Amino acid sequence: MKSAFIYTDAYLDYDYGRAHPLRIVRLKLTYDLINGYGLLDLPSVQFIPTLKAEEKDLAVFHSEEYLNILKQANEGHFMEDAYLYGLGPGDNPIFPGLLDWSLLVTGATLQAVDFVVSGKGEVAFNIAGGLHHAMRSRASGFCYINDPVIGIMKLLSLGKRVAYIDIDAHHGDGVQKAFYESNQVLTISLHETGSALFPGTGFEYEIGEGEGEGYSVNLPFPPHADDELYVWAFEEVVPELIHVFRPDIVVTQLGTDTFYNDPLTNLDLSILGYERVLKRIKGLAPKWVALGGGGYNISDVAKAWTLAWAIMNGSELNEELPGSFSKEAMKMGIEGRELRGCPRTPLRSQGKENRAEMERVVHYIKETVLPKVKS
Numbered sequence: 001m002k003s004a005f006i007y008t009d010a011y012l013d014y015d016y017g018r019a020h021p022l023r024i025v026r027l028k029l030t031y032d033l034i035n036g037y038g039l040l041d042l043p044s045v046q047f048i049p050t051l052k053a054e055e056k057d058l059a060v061f062h063s064e065e066y067l068n069i070l071k072q073a074n075e076g077h078f079m080e081d082a083y084l085y086g087l088g089p090g091d092n093p094i095f096p097g098l099l100d101w102s103l104l105v106t107g108a109t110l111q112a113v114d115f116v117v118s119g120k121g122e123v124a125f126n127i128a129g130g131l132h133h134a135m136r137s138r139a140s141g142f143c144y145i146n147d148p149v150i151g152i153m154k155l156l157s158l159g160k161r162v163a164y165i166d167i168d169a170h171h172g173d174g175v176q177k178a179f180y181e182s183n184q185v186l187t188i189s190l191h192e193t194g195s196a197l198f199p200g201t202g203f204e205y206e207i208g209e210g211e212g213e214g215y216s217v218n219l220p221f222p223p224h225a226d227d228e229l230y231v232w233a234f235e236e237v238v239p240e241l242i243h244v245f246r247p248d249i250v251v252t253q254l255g256t257d258t259f260y261n262d263p264l265t266n267l268d269l270s271i272l273g274y275e276r277v278l279k280r281i282k283g284l285a286p287k288w289v290a291l292g293g294g295g296y297n298i299s300d301v302a303k304a305w306t307l308a309w310a311i312m313n314g315s316e317l318n319e320e321l322p323g324s325f326s327k328e329a330m331k332m333g334i335e336g337r338e339l340r341g342c343p344r345t346p347l348r349s350q351g352k353e354n355r356a357e358m359e360r361v362v363h364y365i366k367e368t369v370l371p372k373v374k375s
Helices: 009-013 025-036 064-073 098-117 147-157 173-178 227-245 271-284 298-312 323-331 351-372
Strands: 003-007 045-049 123-126 162-166 185-192 216-221 249-253 288-291
Touching: 003 025, 003 098, 009 025, 009 098, 025 298, 025 323, 045 098, 064 098, 098 123, 098 147, 098 288, 123 298, 147 162, 147 173, 147 249, 147 288, 162 227, 173 185, 185 227, 216 227, 216 351, 227 271, 227 351, 249 271, 271 298, 288 298
Parallel strands: 003 045, 003 123, 123 288, 162 185, 162 249, 185 216, 249 288
Antiparallel strands: none
16 A cells, blocks of 8 residues: 655644644654654655645635635735635734645645545555635635645545545544535544534534535534444444445544543543544545544644554554654653543543433434435
């Protein structure tokens, strides 16, 4: 199996702001840990430096007026009507190079798509990608350009059937909306319920419309869902959907903000549950385009995505982190010298209620959604 890792230190030229939770340095930290484990030196691995997408690549999904606004925002200057497009203080700040950053992220996703669809290899990973909230004419949830949508649209233009699996704690609303009426893309999102978390969507009854009815699948988890419940629901729903749909390529968004110590969310997963899901995805995907996503504890991001890359390449890692990485991490105030750490004891205070809720959701999907999906 051949794989590609797409990355550049040029990501660090951009900054959402000191107080913003999305810290781009997490990408460098991930790269350093992957490199520290020697995972870029494997004979099957190709390292591909990121190249910017062209503006015409963005226009396959985003509106002309919105792209013109992003061009103006790229100078770092606030415009009076910016808020109409989701830009401004808060989640989607205006900063110098905003569009250039987005072109890099999207370019890496298109490079990952090209590597897999051209037959150069079976797996490609763009850790900077997975910005799944951006809408056609609006920034949302730290996302300005929706690189998963643009990557999937490229695959569709080449006649491929695509399954999109999103395991970020936040619902993949931008991707769902883009393909809500399509039966060529099966979108599956596992996330914290919209009743408790941004963006307030992703309920089980959001199943698609028209030809797309049944091809949007949502597993909304109640707060404090743990590894056991998450993996159980995944196993009950996702493998059968993939088996029935029979995609040519699986695109994944691998956000790590489901973890119990993420500062922005309320789920209780650990890296051990994450690892189990990633191993299952590897077995399900005939070809795999993997994208990063959310994750606001940067130490966990680096560890989880390093483990994901190891799984993609069939490699086993030592539990003790490489010494070179530990020194750099300590400089940034990151503690811990273990990859996975000790198993977390699940919270049981809401265990029965959460299990009952997810049994209801899984039953609904099996009875209402699954029969509509066709190969």
